[in-house]
Amino acid sequence: MLNYRQLHYFWVVAKTGSIVRAGEQLNLTPQTISGQINLLEQTYGIELFRRVGRQLELTETGRQTLPYAEQMFQMGNELEAMLRAQPGEQQIVFRVGVADVVPKSIVYRLIAPTMELSEPIRITCREDKLERLLADLAIQRLDLVISDSPMPSHLDIKGYSQKLGxxxxxxxxxxxxxxxxxxxxxxxxxxxxxxxxxxxxxxxxxxxxxxxxxxxxxxxxxxxxxxxxxxxxxxxxxxxxxxxxxxxxxxxxxxxxxxxxxxxxxxxxFYAISVERKVKHPGIVAITEGARRELFTDQAVT
The missing domain is CATH 3.40.190.10 (Periplasmic binding protein-like II)
Structure with missing residues (x-):
């Protein structure tokens, strides 16, 4: 089984760029962190870092591993925040994926109505290629994907597209x-x-x-x-x-x-793609209603 403590040490080193800085952040000695990362590499027969001069660089395996670690510990932080929140103060987490071809101003205008919800909400936005976002939507790492096209028919992924306008x-x-x-x-x-x-x-x-x-x-x-x-x-x-x-x-x-x-x-x-045929998440409802009510109106040709 994957040792999550070792993976966490790898993640912190990758984010800080240094075993020394990671040790300062984690309040551990560099030898402890280095030893645990070495054990992780030995377990799977891989190399996550290589030393270039005095600097550490991620190997190709390290670069492939980092996004997974990023998502895992981000979700862990969200879970911790949810568990620590007092009853009535718990935030609704709203995870939005944005296809990288969608203009940023449109994205902001679409998501803005969620900021006016009466329920406390915490939004996380991730930009990527559409197919990768839809793969994460399928395993519920995302609640919604915003795209300039509906769900592609060739993908074997359960999802429903709503045209925002x-x-x-x-x-x-x-x-x-x-x-x-x-x-x-x-x-x-x-x-x-x-x-x-x-x-x-x-x-x-x-x-x-x-x-x-x-x-x-x-x-x-x-x-x-x-x-x-x-x-x-x-x-x-x-x-x-x-x-x-x-x-x-x-x-x-x-x-x-x-x-x-x-x-x-x-x-x-522009489309909102979700796994729900009948949308229930308040963030998605706010986006779809706001788009139709405020953003997309008839545009006169000049």
């Missing part, structure tokens, strides 16, 4: 770049420098199809799975970029850019 997309540029767009939208996109979402996003194929229908050939200079990184490049003036129309005002204010046009012919959709 959809909206068109808007195009943004810095003042300097927008001033060079002489034609009206969308003709101004023809041969213009453009930043687009990466191939793992659903909206990318819709966007390229729309360009073809409009006989537009923008000059694509960057592709990004991370929308925040794309927006940072757009803020620098590298190119025109897109974002969901529901957050158009927020994007303009945050990045100091101008809205140059929007369309509902290209849409982005």
């Amino acid at each position: 959809e909206c068109g997309v808007s195009f943004f540029a810095t003042e300097a770049l927008a001033a060079r767009c002489e034609e009206a939208f969308p003709a101004c996109l023809h041969h213009a420098p453009l930043l687009i979402p990466g191939p793992e996003t659903v909206v990318r194929s819709r966007l390229l199809r729309w360009f073809a229908e409009q006989q537009l050939q923008p000059r694509i200079i960057g592709e990004f799975d991370d929308s925040a990184l794309m927006q940072a490049f757009g803020q620098s003036g590298s190119g025109i970029f897109i974002a969901p129309s529901v957050i158009a005002d927020e994007v303009c204010k945050q990045y100091g850019v101008r809205l140059i046009g929007q369309t509902d012919a290209v849409t982005e959709s």
Whole structure:
């Protein structure tokens, strides 16, 4: 059986980057920690750390082990907090997985209503690839997954998708770049420098199809799975970029850019995926009701 004390010592060393610092945190001698980690390695015939000069580095096995240890001890901390809480003060733990292609501003707007619940709630958010998040949802490490697509049909995982809403997309540029767009939208996109979402996003194929229908050939200079990184490049003036129309005002204010046009012919959709057909968790209920009531409204095309 796995020795959890030894695994905990490994986890603390990996987090602090040093056996000495881990010893200070755990109030143990470096020799004790080193000896216990060595026993863990010997038990399974593995190597978790290698020494490079005076530094410790994780081996490939160590890097694969760390996320499991992270989740185990995070859940242990949550359990301890729950057990220590006084009756009536216990927090509801709400574990949300977010597909890494979903814009961060959308995620915040979706989750924000949970902060207004009357019940005390503790939210943990984890960002990752959708399939890995769904695997954790299946074994109840997560309560909800937020994605830009519903549950994939090819996965043998029990889950139910609720569409939170959809909206068109808007195009943004810095003042300097927008001033060079002489034609009206969308003709101004023809041969213009453009930043687009990466191939793992659903909206990318819709966007390229729309360009073809409009006989537009923008000059694509960057592709990004991370929308925040794309927006940072757009803020620098590298190119025109897109974002969901529901957050158009927020994007303009945050990045100091101008809205140059929007369309509902290209849409982005967002889904809540859970293992419950009939949702009961108050956090999920707050997200679904808040999305439909406040976030997703009809977007006029300009």
